[in-house]
Amino acid sequence: xxxxxxxxxPEEVRAEIERPQAERADRLHGLATHxxxxxxxxxxxxxxxxxxxxxxxxxEAYLGIDDLTRNDFMAAKWAKPMTMEGGLIKKTNPADSTxxxxxxxxxxxxxDAGTAKVCETALPVxxxxxxxxxxPVPELSGAAEDTTPAEQITGQPMPGPDGQPVAVKDLAKxxxxxxxxxxxKACDRIYDWMVEYKHPAEMRKVIFDGARLGxxxxxxxxxxxxxxxxxxxxxxAAVSPQTPAAKAVSAVTLEIVEKIKPAAxxxxxxxxxxxxxxxxxxxRGGHAFEYDRMxxxxxxxxxxxxxxxxxxxxxxxxxxxxxxxxxxxxxxxxHKKQYDVWHFTGKIARxxxxxxxxxxxxxxxxxxxxVQAVVTLVNDRVVRAIxxxxxxxxxxxxxxxxxxRAGHWAGVGVAEQIKTPQKIVNxxxxxxxxxxxxxxxxxxxxIAGALTPADGSQKIxxxxxxxxxPANAAGIDDVRKAFAAFEWPNKTPQLMTVVEYGFKxxxxxxxxxxxxxxxxxxxxxxTFGGQQLQDNNANQLLRDVGFGLNDDVTTPLVDxxxxxxxxxxxxxxxxxxxxxxxxxxxLAIIEKALQDQFIxxxxxxxxxxxxxxxxxRCMEALLRSKRLSPEQFQLTESEKEARAQQPxxxxxxxxxxxxxxxxxxxxxxxxxxxxxxxxxxxxxRDTAYQNSLNERGAATDQLTLETLRLKVKLAELELAxxxxxxxxxxxxxxxxxxxx
Numbered sequence: 091x092x093x094x095x096x097x098x099x100p101e102e103v104r105a106e107i108e109r110p111q112a113e114r115a116d117r118l119h120g121l122a123t124h125x126x127x128x129x130x131x132x133x134x135x136x137x138x139x140x141x142x143x144x145x146x147x148x149x150e151a152y153l154g155i156d157d158l159t160r161n162d163f164m165a166a167k168w169a170k171p172m173t174m175e176g177g178l179i180k181k182t183n184p185a186d187s188t189x190x191x192x193x194x195x196x197x198x199x200x201x202d203a204g205t206a207k208v209c210e211t212a213l214p215v216x217x218x219x220x221x222x223x224x225x226p227v228p229e230l231s232g233a234a235e236d237t238t239p240a241e242q243i244t245g246q247p248m249p250g251p252d253g254q255p256v257a258v259k260d261l262a263k264x265x266x267x268x269x270x271x272x273x274x275k276a277c278d279r280i281y282d283w284m285v286e287y288k289h290p291a292e293m294r295k296v297i298f299d300g301a302r303l304g305x306x307x308x309x310x311x312x313x314x315x316x317x318x319x320x321x322x323x324x325x326x327a328a329v330s331p332q333t334p335a336a337k338a339v340s341a342v343t344l345e346i347v348e349k350i351k352p353a354a355x356x357x358x359x360x361x362x363x364x365x366x367x368x369x370x371x372x373x374r375g376g377h378a379f380e381y382d383r384m385x386x387x388x389x390x391x392x393x394x395x396x397x398x399x400x401x402x403x404x405x406x407x408x409x410x411x412x413x414x415x416x417x418x419x420x421x422x423x424x425h426k427k428q429y430d431v432w433h434f435t436g437k438i439a440r441x442x443x444x445x446x447x448x449x450x451x452x453x454x455x456x457x458x459x460x461v462q463a464v465v466t467l468v469n470d471r472v473v474r475a476i477x478x479x480x481x482x483x484x485x486x487x488x489x490x491x492x493x494x495r496a497g498h499w500a501g502v503g504v505a506e507q508i509k510t511p512q513k514i515v516n517x518x519x520x521x522x523x524x525x526x527x528x529x530x531x532x533x534x535x536x537i538a539g540a541l542t543p544a545d546g547s548q549k550i551x552x553x554x555x556x557x558x559x560p561a562n563a564a565g566i567d568d569v570r571k572a573f574a575a576f577e578w579p580n581k582t583p584q585l586m587t588v589v590e591y592g593f594k595x596x597x598x599x600x601x602x603x604x605x606x607x608x609x610x611x612x613x614x615x616x617t618f619g620g621q622q623l624q625d626n627n628a629n630q631l632l633r634d635v636g637f638g639l640n641d642d643v644t645t646p647l648v649d650x651x652x653x654x655x656x657x658x659x660x661x662x663x664x665x666x667x668x669x670x671x672x673x674x675x676x677l678a679i680i681e682k683a684l685q686d687q688f689i690x691x692x693x694x695x696x697x698x699x700x701x702x703x704x705x706x707r708c709m710e711a712l713l714r715s716k717r718l719s720p721e722q723f724q725l726t727e728s729e730k731e732a733r734a735q736q737p738x739x740x741x742x743x744x745x746x747x748x749x750x751x752x753x754x755x756x757x758x759x760x761x762x763x764x765x766x767x768x769x770x771x772x773x774x775r776d777t778a779y780q781n782s783l784n785e786r787g788a789a790t791d792q793l794t795l796e797t798l799r800l801k802v803k804l805a806e807l808e809l810a811x812x813x814x815x816x817x818x819x820x821x822x823x824x825x826x827x828x829x830x
Contacts, residue, residue: 132365158520541573
């Protein structure tokens with residue numbers, strides 16, 4: 091109700107309406123104060139732990155910044171200090187110093203090499219780094235060997251497809267196969283979710299943070315709206331015979347459908363604040379904060395479940411930077427038009443949650459005083475409060491440590507490990523450059539006034555003439571006694587030994603030898619076996635880092651995605667069940683990548699049936715170890731079906747025997763055919779002779795017949811002629827008689 095409408099109501103009614111609103115505002119204010127206090131404690135605890143100073147050193151070492159090179163990275167005349175107690179740092183002119191400021195990027199090299207190697211081994215090119223397996227049921231496992239007819243248990247006849255009665259083991263195997271197929275479908279769905287939000291890309295950021303700072307953070311699963319394209323074919327409308335055929339085709343429409351799906355996103359460790367005192371496990375603290383920044387337009391567009399629009403309007407009226415804490419991230423400078431946004435995940439009072447989100451509060455069970463919630467603060471105002479998606483109420487953050495730091499949730503990274511070698515290499519390199527600059531010229535020593543330059547300038551130039559002044563050079567009979575040049579000793583070989591020592595320490599401190607970076611040295615063996623052994627030993631640390639990534643991130647993250655699958659109403663019930671997450675596939679991928687020299691031997695051995703190895707799986711492992719996708723080389727489903735219809739391959743011995751038998755049979759057939767051809771030729775010759783005799787006899791008979799026919803014809807002609815004469819005479823006689 092608008093405030094103007096309230097003025098028209100009686101005071102008692104207006105008070106009854108305003109009282110709940112005032113109570114809600116008080117509860118929201120109390121909630122904001124409580125969360126802000128927890129936030130300040132978390133921010134202060136992280137600063138006091140000293141981890142931020144360590145992160146600053148790691149960030150600068152990776153970028154190549156120290157006290158001598160800081161001026162190259164300053165855009166302004168004054169810069170912020172690296173500690174809270176320090177004052178502003180004035181930017182000086184590098185030209186004022188004659189000392190070398192070279193920074194050798196040892197830290198960046200080792201951080202990038204470690205990141206690339208772990209990403210290469212722990213993130214497969216294709217395939218799932220996990221599997222879901224149906225939880226074994228002891229009853230079904232025991233019944234899988236029971237041959238008792240099912241009719242004795244169910245009391246009903248149960249014939250099988252072959253007419254034989256169904257046994258208990260058949261029913262048990264059917265249930266086991268059904269559960270395994272459901273687990274496979276659920277595994278495919280979770281993997282599809284990961285592909286959609288580009289899980290490997292997010293994990294590369296996490297691994298890079300781990301190598302650079304010592305810790306990487308990923309947030310998930312979180313709901314995200316994704317738009318998909320759906321093609322629908324409309325039914326054709328009724329048409330008359332006069333309608334053209336082109337218009338009778340059904341129309342096709344393209345629809346954009348928005349669905350909520352889970353995702354996991356990288357979080358900058360600078361923006362992550364766990365609860366104070368959590369130790370090495372952030373989940374022990376019970377809550378955590380994530381820092382973010384938004385512009386006014388982004389805040390104004392926030393709407394939907396949980397967002398409190400009046401509070402957002404109040405924040406926009408107040409403007410940014412009303413509550414601006416020193417967050418400390420050097421990679422994300424504060425902008426004056428950005429609002430500080432704090433996302434809190436943890437338990438809050440039920441009454442406070444009811445004031446912030448009454449709709450979801452109605453779904454809470456009775457008898458609980460605290461609820462797990464995700465609360466967003468802007469300018470110390472509560473602008474959103476929602477329940478977490480998962481019912482397990484675990485913190486949706488996973489932390490990856492490059493190396494464990496005792497007592498702290500943030501680990502030790504490569505940049506921190508080689509901090510001392512980096513300083514040694516820089517110091518030795520700068521000393522070498524300074525020495526090279528001094529030894530490049532000569533030190534000129536002369537008696538003051540004893541020499542006079544011909545051109546009047548004291549500057550040393552080539553081909554210059556000098557005069558010995560007799561008045562000022564009394565007692566000097568040789569000009570070399572008044573003027574001499576001295577060479578400064580060059581110590582480059584000695585200083586290069588120190589530089590090489592610094593690089594050697596970098597290998598020792600980081601446990602990332604040069605061989606893992608594709609370089610060889612004096613200790614690289616010449617034999618294949620020795621090189622393979624050294625390469626395997628060189629990857630021990632990176633293998634352990636990959637295992638830690640699997641244990642701390644992949645396994646719990648897939649567990650949470652599996653819980654999402656169980657709670658998602660859009661997932662078919664046939665995909666839901668009691669499954670166990672198995673991430674041994676990720677470990678196997680790491681091992682296969684590090685031991686890929688042995689896989690080709692397995693491919694060759696798989697051809698021998700005595701080893702019971704599957705040739706297809708061995709070849710698939712070989713392709714994956716070479717970062718190739720097996721699907722590019724495998725047969726398609728249609729090709730597999732066509733090959734399945736073909737007869738099974740015949741062993742070589744049987745095939746050779748068949749070839750020999752076929753050859754002998756062919757030779758015998760050819761000999762038989764040749765003999766038959768000879769017999770046929772003889773028969774054809776006799777037949778031709780007999781046919782010629784028959785044809786000659788037939789011709790003689792035909793000639794005789796034709797002769798007889800000619801004689802008959804002549805006789806008939808003679809008879810006809812005689813008959814004509816007789817007829818003519820009869821006519822004459824008849825005419826005479828008639829005349830008479």
